[in-house]
Amino acid sequence: MRRWRRRGAQALFFLLIAAILFYALFPFYWAVVSSLRSGSRLFSISLLPLHPAWSNYLAVFQAEPFFRNILNSLFVATLVVLISLGFALGAAYALGRLRFAGRRMLLMTILGVSMFPQIAVLSGMFFIVRTLGLYNTPWALVLSYLIFTLPFTTWVLTAFMRELPRELEEAAIVDGARPLTLVLRVLLPLLAPAMVTTGVLAFIASWNEFLFALTFTLTPDERTVPVAIALISGASAYELPWGRIMAASVIVTLPLIALVLAFQNRIVSGLTAGAVKG
Amino acid sequence: MLAALAVVAGWPFLQTIWLGFTDAELGGGPAKFVGLDNFGGLLEDPTWWRAVANTLVFTVLSVSLEAALGMVIALALDRRFPGRSLVRAAVIVPWAIPTVVSAKLWAWMLNDVFGIVNAVLDGLGLLAKPVAWVAAPGTALLSVVLVDAWKTTPFVALLLLAGLQGIPGELYEAGRIDGAKPLQIFVFITLPLLRPALLVALIFRTLDALRVFDIIYVIAGDNPASMSMSVFARQSLVEFQQVGYGSAAASLVFVIVAVVTVIYVRAGRLWQEA
Numbered sequence: 001m002r003r004w005r006r007r008g009a010q011a012l013f014f015l016l017i018a019a020i021l022f023y024a025l026f027p028f029y030w031a032v033v034s035s036l037r038s039g040s041r042l043f044s045i046s047l048l049p050l051h052p053a054w055s056n057y058l059a060v061f062q063a064e065p066f067f068r069n070i071l072n073s074l075f076v077a078t079l080v081v082l083i084s085l086g087f088a089l090g091a092a093y094a095l096g097r098l099r100f101a102g103r104r105m106l107l108m109t110i111l112g113v114s115m116f117p118q119i120a121v122l123s124g125m126f127f128i129v130r131t132l133g134l135y136n137t138p139w140a141l142v143l144s145y146l147i148f149t150l151p152f153t154t155w156v157l158t159a160f161m162r163e164l165p166r167e168l169e170e171a172a173i174v175d176g177a178r179p180l181t182l183v184l185r186v187l188l189p190l191l192a193p194a195m196v197t198t199g200v201l202a203f204i205a206s207w208n209e210f211l212f213a214l215t216f217t218l219t220p221d222e223r224t225v226p227v228a229i230a231l232i233s234g235a236s237a238y239e240l241p242w243g244r245i246m247a248a249s250v251i252v253t254l255p256l257i258a259l260v261l262a263f264q265n266r267i268v269s270g271l272t273a274g275a276v277k278g
Numbered sequence: 279m280l281a282a283l284a285v286v287a288g289w290p291f292l293q294t295i296w297l298g299f300t301d302a303e304l305g306g307g308p309a310k311f312v313g314l315d316n317f318g319g320l321l322e323d324p325t326w327w328r329a330v331a332n333t334l335v336f337t338v339l340s341v342s343l344e345a346a347l348g349m350v351i352a353l354a355l356d357r358r359f360p361g362r363s364l365v366r367a368a369v370i371v372p373w374a375i376p377t378v379v380s381a382k383l384w385a386w387m388l389n390d391v392f393g394i395v396n397a398v399l400d401g402l403g404l405l406a407k408p409v410a411w412v413a414a415p416g417t418a419l420l421s422v423v424l425v426d427a428w429k430t431t432p433f434v435a436l437l438l439l440a441g442l443q444g445i446p447g448e449l450y451e452a453g454r455i456d457g458a459k460p461l462q463i464f465v466f467i468t469l470p471l472l473r474p475a476l477l478v479a480l481i482f483r484t485l486d487a488l489r490v491f492d493i494i495y496v497i498a499g500d501n502p503a504s505m506s507m508s509v510f511a512r513q514s515l516v517e518f519q520q521v522g523y524g525s526a527a528a529s530l531v532f533v534i535v536a537v538v539t540v541i542y543v544r545a546g547r548l549w550q551e552a
Contacts, residue, residue, distance in 0.1 A: 117489035124293030
């Protein structure tokens with residue numbers, strides 16, 4: 001009797017796991033299947049891609065400047081990651097090691113900025129971007145993305161910095177290292193794993209950003225990937241080319257899934273380090 | 279560093295607040311100071327109030343749903359079973375998908391004519407006629423909540439899982455020896471020890487939900503039935519080119535987010551001490 005109950009509980013548990021897997025994976029699977037269907041096959045609801053067709057994938061690159069959009073996204077995200085990591089490294093050293101008045105206050109401000117509603121800087125940012133002549137260029141996005149990547153990278157790197165043993169730096173200082181040598185030769189190698197994690201997170205955030213990208217770009221050539229996908233349209237407002245939209249979605253999502261799966265343990269610890277230490 | 283932060287974040291923010299007190303328009307002449315006119319206008323604007331209500335409903339529903347689903351997933355993944363790390367990797371997938379893409383995935387699945395959701399429900403005989411999930415006023419907001427929950431539950435689940443794995447196994451054992459039932463163990467051992475992780479997840483998700491833009495804009499556009507505060511502010515700013523009015527709305531979004539944050543932190547402290 002008891003064995004049967006155990007078996008039953010186990011079966012229920014695996015049913016739950018199966019349900020979780022289905023819930024997590026089916027929508028993306030369905031996008032892949034739909035992206036491989038051309039013409040009227042798109043409206044079939046059979047679960048398997050029986051006659052895969054690549055026409056949607058070709059159409060994405062022919063009907064839209066999608067290759068250009070991918071390059072824009074890559075350019076913006078890479079630059080944002082490099083700039084924010086550079087700044088954050090210096091700032092994390094100051095916040096994690098040096099003692100100065102108002103340090104705690106400053107940390108709280110940084111955290112506050114990262115929780116900021118983006119919409120609250122939209123109109124101010126718009127005028128700045130226009131005054132600087134950056135409207136409808138990727139530079140406008142680089143500038144505005146720093147608002148949310150800088151505080152985040154600084155916060156997480158500071159948390160990591162605090163866990164490093166001071167003795168290493170003290171030894172370096174005794175050996176006569178200058179501050180810059182100290183940061184570059186001693187801290188950088190130690191912080192490298194943390195920098196990779198925050199870099200990946202900042203990259204994902206910039207790659208996915210939508211509100212600023214939608215507002216600060218105008219022409220299809222300057223759009224980033226999320227805006228391009230959101231604005232793919234068909235002959236009329238009532239017939240969206242769903243096959244093409246799904247193909248574009250799959251193209252930009254696969255590398256991201258690969259990135260997240262490759263770094264999954266680090267990402268979880270990066271998120272919790274950023275979150276729990278507050 | 280401070281200077282950099284001040285330039286990229288502080289300056290545009292102050293500019294937004296200032297614009298909220300002017301009658302600035304895109305491409306219009308020099309802005310004139312109009313005092314509290316914009317804010318007065320907002321107080322009398324039913325569309326704005328609708329957006330506030332939508333945002334609050336969206337926040338409460340999506341955050342509770344994410345907390346509940348996240349808890350179930352975290353508890354399941356906390357147990358040892360063959361293939362656990364694979365399942366954990368699979369659970370992260372929705373979080374890795376860009377917001378715009380998840381919105382489009384679901385817009386396609388929820389499509390009234392060709393969507394698989396209607397097809398399946400119809401096949402099960404549950405629907406008398408196809409439902410226009412995203413367009414109908416009754417279901418628009420609900421659809422958006424479901425999509426947001428799908429996308430961000432992994433984040434909550436992973437935070438909670440990290441919390442669960444920090445709970446020492448002896449405590450569960452002691453509970454079982456004392457004859458506690460599984461539900462009692464959950465309520466009296468797991469939940470109290472999970473408080474910090476749960477609190478962090480709730481705060482992060484709430485602040486995120488209050489400023490929601492992408493999901494709602496991509497799925498339902500400017501449909502007033504599901505419009506959030508951020509969508510409203512952007513519509514005034516960009517579509518209607520009323521920069522002053524939109525900036526006032528954006529400043530109010532900031533005030534509301536700040537007030538909720540303070541309440542949350544206070545309540546969290548009380549809960550922590552209780």
